[in-house]
Amino acid sequence: MKKNIQIAIDGPAGAGKSTIAKIVAETLGFTYIDTGAMYRAVTYKALKQNIHLDDETKLAEMLAVSTIDLKPSEKGQLVFLDGENVSAEIRSNEVTSSVSQVAAHARVRELLVAEQQKLAANGGVVMDGRDIATHVLKDAELKIFMSATVEERAKRRFIDNEKRGIKSSIETLKEEIALRDKMDSEREASPLIQAEDALFLDTTDLSIDEAAQAILKLAEEKMA
Numbered sequence: 116m117k118k119n120i121q122i123a124i125d126g127p128a129g130a131g132k133s134t135i136a137k138i139v140a141e142t143l144g145f146t147y148i149d150t151g152a153m154y155r156a157v158t159y160k161a162l163k164q165n166i167h168l169d170d171e172t173k174l175a176e177m178l179a180v181s182t183i184d185l186k187p188s189e190k191g192q193l194v195f196l197d198g199e200n201v202s203a204e205i206r207s208n209e210v211t212s213s214v215s216q217v218a219a220h221a222r223v224r225e226l227l228v229a230e231q232q233k234l235a236a237n238g239g240v241v242m243d244g245r246d247i248a249t250h251v252l253k254d255a256e257l258k259i260f261m262s263a264t265v266e267e268r269a270k271r272r273f274i275d276n277e278k279r280g281i282k283s284s285i286e287t288l289k290e291e292i293a294l295r296d297k298m299d300s301e302r303e304a305s306p307l308i309q310a311e312d313a314l315f316l317d318t319t320d321l322s323i324d325e326a327a328q329a330i331l332k333l334a335e336e337k338m339a
Contacts, residue, residue, distance in 0.1 A: 119145070119239030120337050121254070122330070123247035126261035127307060128295045129268030131318050131326060132243040135261070137191065138327040140241040143334060148234050149185060149192055150244035150251070151214075153227050155205035156183045156196045158217045162209060168216045175222040183230070208281060215295050218245070221304035228305075246305035248313045256337045258313035259330055267319045268292050 122139065126132050133149055140147035157178055158168070166173050184195040194202045204210070217223060224246075231251050235242055242251065248258035263271075269288040276283045299307040309315065314333065318326045 118338055119237065120256035120334065121235055121238050121252050122241040122257045122259070122334060123252045123255035123310075123313075124241065124243040124259045124261055124330075125245060125248050125307070125309070125313065126243075126259075127245075127268070127299065128292050129272045130261045130263050131271065131323060132261055134323055135318075135327045135330065136241045136243040138323070139330050139334065142327070142331055143239075143241070145239045145241050146234070147187075147192060148231060148240055148242040149194075150227070150231055150242060150247065152185065152192070152194045152202075152205060153183050153231070154214050154218045154223075155210050156194055156201060157181070157223060157227070158210050158214045159201055159205045159207075160196060161217060162213065168213055171220040171222050174217060174220055175226060178223060178226050203279075206279060206281075208283070212291060215298040215302075219298065219302040219304060224250075224304050245299050245307040248310035249308060250305040257330075257334055258310050259316050259333075260309040260313040261316045261318055261326070263317065263319040265289055265292055265296070 124132050124136050133151065137147050157174065160177060160181060161168060161174055164177065166177060182197055186193045186195060193200055194205060228251050231242065234240065235252055248255060266289065269285050269292055272288050273283055273285050316326065316329060
């Protein structure tokens with residue numbers, strides 16, 4: 116009998132984590148947990164309420180009285196913040212450029228990590244983010260660290276923005292991604308690093324399907 120394992124996928128912005136994690140989860144019949152969307156929701160609400168993004172105490176207080184729900188749908192996972200569907204709003208350029216600042220706060224991470232661990236407690240989950248294997252799901256049966264070159268990640272984000280009707284330039288995106296890598300890797304609270312027992316997957320020259328199939332093969336071996 117196959118067991119419901121935890122699959123943790125970490126990596127920098129634009130590596131393809133969320134897209135690939137969704138495919139893996141759907142193929143295995145697992146629950147997909149988009150931790151990045153949870154941090155985006157917090158950032159979106161803070162911006163709406165004009166809370167300074169460096170004010171850890173006020174951000175934590177706001178989060179403590181907020182509800183973030185991830186709901187599957189035919190159009191993919193929807194993100195609800197205090198009962199409102201904010202799936203599109205949390206993908207704006209303003210949120211994207213600010214989310215690392217919010218995610219750097221230890222208290223914010225502490226509150227969201229506790230929620231993420233609850234969601235994953237019974238296994239059968241695929242979770243992606245920056246510190247899943249190193250902090251959120253330390254005992255996950257399968258850990259992947261996924262990355263790609265800055266150039267490739269900027270190109271992917273550019274195409275994604277075009278589909279959403281968001282104007283951007285590849286050069287600006289490269290700068291933003293490089294800065295976000297620096298912020299995520301150098302933050303004090305759960306920095307972006309590869310877990311010692313994580314497998315490295317370079318997606319620069321892989322299609323989405325090829326990357327997903329590579330992880331699915333590893334998952335089948337773990338579940339056997």
